[in-house]
Amino acid sequence: MLEQLKQIVCQDNQALPKNGLVLWTSGNVSARDPETNYVVIKPSGIHFEDLTPESMIVVDLEGNVIEGDLKPSVDTESHLYVYRHCPDVFGITHTHSPYATAFSIAGEALPMYTTTSAAVFGKEIPLSNIAAVGEKAIGAEIVRCYEETNCPAILLRNHGIFTVGKSATYSLKNAVILEETAQSVYFARNLNPNLQPLDNQYVTEVYDFYQNNYGQ
Numbered sequence: 001m002l003e004q005l006k007q008i009v010c011q012d013n014q015a016l017p018k019n020g021l022v023l024w025t026s027g028n029v030s031a032r033d034p035e036t037n038y039v040v041i042k043p044s045g046i047h048f049e050d051l052t053p054e055s056m057i058v059v060d061l062e063g064n065v066i067e068g069d070l071k072p073s074v075d076t077e078s079h080l081y082v083y084r085h086c087p088d089v090f091g092i093t094h095t096h097s098p099y100a101t102a103f104s105i106a107g108e109a110l111p112m113y114t115t116t117s118a119a120v121f122g123k124e125i126p127l128s129n130i131a132a133v134g135e136k137a138i139g140a141e142i143v144r145c146y147e148e149t150n151c152p153a154i155l156l157r158n159h160g161i162f163t164v165g166k167s168a169t170y171s172l173k174n175a176v177i178l179e180e181t182a183q184s185v186y187f188a189r190n191l192n193p194n195l196q197p198l199d200n201q202y203v204t205e206v207y208d209f210y211q212n213n214y215g216q
Helices: 003-018 076-085 098-106 115-120 135-149 168-191 200-213
Strands: 028-032 039-041 057-059 065-067 091-095 153-156 160-165
Touching (some): 003 039, 003 168, 057 076, 076 135, 076 160, 098 153, 098 168, 115 168, 115 200, 135 153, 153 168, 160 168
Antiparallel strands (some): 028 039, 028 091, 039 057, 057 065, 091 160, 153 160
């Protein structure tokens, strides 16, 4: 069932440590199949190098396991909450990548300082409130931020980051660009404490150009 999607989700999960976004077994990528609405997500507590397409877990939007012998990620309910409330989202990535997470711990949203982040996000990366204990509460806070800002990346206060996209791979790309941006801004601020973000109109122009011209 959903063999191609399981292959993609497995590859995208294995890309997390390769891009320096996770340590040990934390973090995950999921995808929602547009035809069945089933969600493919990694199993809980398995090292990324040990993942296989066959070990991916298929669940429905209520969390019932449809296929798979292992327990799904402990973050599954957060992902499912987002999928249930955001019909345009078909991929989610969650990490505790160090530089972006540092901004969430410091309690700072992340303005646009680079043309790359402007091209991909087009707006400031929002900072959420601290979510109440429980994966459903985390999902609700992600949905609130996404609906209010339409930004595909969210700094979850004192926790980590969630990114969404039209596929698992797009959500992964957003997580990679977010971490790259946070790292660059961290170092640039140390070089220049008075660093100013890009002008909003310029950010909009860069975003529009990128969205209409990049890729095949």
